[in-house]
Amino acid sequence: MERAESQSPPRMDRRIQIWGMARAAIVPIASVVVALVIGAAIIALSGANPLVAYSALFEGGLGSGRAFSRTLEKATPLIFGGLAVSLAFKCGLFNIGAQGQLLLGAVFAAFIGFSLQGLPSALHIPLALLVGALLGALWAAIAGALKAFTGAHEVITTIMLNFVAFNLTDWLADGPWKDRTPGNIVARTPAVAPEARLPDIAGAPLGIILAVLAAIAVWWLIWRTTIGFELRTVGQNASAAKYAGISVRRMTVLAMVASGFLAGLGGAVETLGVVGRFQPGFNVGLGFNAITIALLARTNPVAVIPASLLIGMMQAGASRMQFNSGVASEIIDVILALILFFVAADSIIRRVLRLRAEEGERVTLSSGWGS
């Protein structure tokens, strides 16, 4: 099959292309601005100074080298989650299960990390990452296969699988893989071996490097490979894809597997890079933030990076904000929900800015339970 070029003419005028990209960014940027303004109003309403709060938030996220590395730390799993959700969206699938896939990836990466001792880093790290990613892929594959072969809607199955994953990982961390060192009473696994911890490469944590590489890989997969073309075709029109000889079932399973692989990898990276072990209650809320990021990035894998950095910055700066201005860090969740609202209900922003929705600019999302 020819390379997919149906989306844009090959030699489009560069200026038009850049203008098109800028146009696509208008609604997300405006959404963030409006959400921040409403957030400021809420902060003011509760008796605090929004300017003080926001400058503390900014300072806590970008103000110093340490602050910035905290932002990168927070953004890393968000990039993986955002990519996972975006990739599934491209195939018309709504993966709400990034949370569960992440948990599975995290707990198995921790297991490989603490159970093997004395392995060189060059072997231990890739192995732990791969096992984590594969477990995430396997977890998502359940939902993919159920969708492909029984029609069970992935939204519900992934939500249910999230709860099964909570219970399963909870049990692993409290039972067979519990940290048995004397004095430990909480549910957690032992710490991973030092050889399995992710190092910094040229001053940057390996985790963020992997996340950026993953974004590029996903972009390449979606726009430069036959599989990507088939994936997008299924996402845009499943019956047309079927007539073109594409196996919708295969693509459904494949998209979920790839999506779960990314989420699982995110969990593994977080475990080996930041936490150093698995603990229940790990990265709660990531699954939903990943949806916000995917929509903010309009499911564009490369745009997932700045979207994640923005949200990572907010999360990193939240505690400084709480300390400096007394504004509870939960305001971040409120702002994130508002961002999601304005990005999804883009007709509001479009009306205000007098922007017309252009053909092909709309992001295809999932369908109802029925189809």
Added chain:
Amino acid sequence: MQITGSMARPAAARIPWLAIGAWGALAILVLIAYMRAPQATTAVLTSTIRQSTPIILGALAGIMCERSGVINIGIEGMMLISAFLGFLFNVWTGDLLLATLGALLIGAVVGAFHALMAITLKVDQIIAGTVINILAVGTTGYFYQQGLTTRGKLTPVSIPFLADIPVIGPVFFSNPPITYASLILIIVIHVLLFRTAWGLRTRAVGEHPAAADTVGIAVNRVRYINVIIGGMLAGLAGAFLTLESVGSFERNMTNGRGFVSLAVMIFGKWTPFGAWGGSLLFGFANALQSQIQFLKNQLPPWLAWIGDLPPQFIGMLPYVLTIAVLAGFVGRARPPAAIGKVYEKE
């Protein structure tokens, strides 16, 4: 797309032999358990009803929305916001009835917001629900202050005579008001959906909005009202949590119950009684989880392995069952045909 034989016969009219068999077997099991350990059995069953109350209310909320063709995965958030504001109303007024009504009102407002997004703004309905869920966690977390003292909670009311019947009495006739309300609402919603003109309109709008429109039904109006009613039901579930069960608010206290409600709704194939069965199952799993320590010694030897099961395995049971039902391993679950689709006049 699954147009199967079930189109011909409405789900409510079929005789659910499987369900009857399962419930019969369960009844016998309960009887045996009661003869062996009366107190523990009654405790588990009472706890089952209480645990299932918010779930069935949430599921009824889901049924009202989805029967009219609107997906609602924001039930979790609706519950949480209503639970929070219901609690605040109680702190301010000290009047539990007023607080419950307040929670209902908040549920209606959030329901209207969902309807606005899903119907008028044509937001993807799953995302609309996600907006509500995240917003609920954020706003309740943000405005919650530690140290708000509770001003009491709804207490059980025993119905004379009926409450004295062994097993059934304490389980069904000695409950707090919202639990009674949930039991009554199951019947009310069933009658509303399957025996009234409004129910017929709701189902028509959910199955084939274009056809409903041609016979003069205002599709979006029916949807709006159903989603708002759904919001009120979710609000009542929230009121249960803060005003009847716990007595105060805790961050994120819904703890996934709204999602379980969705599961239970599908498990019950979008019918109130089916959903009740599902929520009892869930309540039972939860009750067992909390009572297993006390039950352990009273189990017969051939069932002793249940006592040794990690609680997490019992905890995941309802979710696994839901997946099985959804996948058609245990009967087919067919959602309303027009669900999730915005209706636009031709």
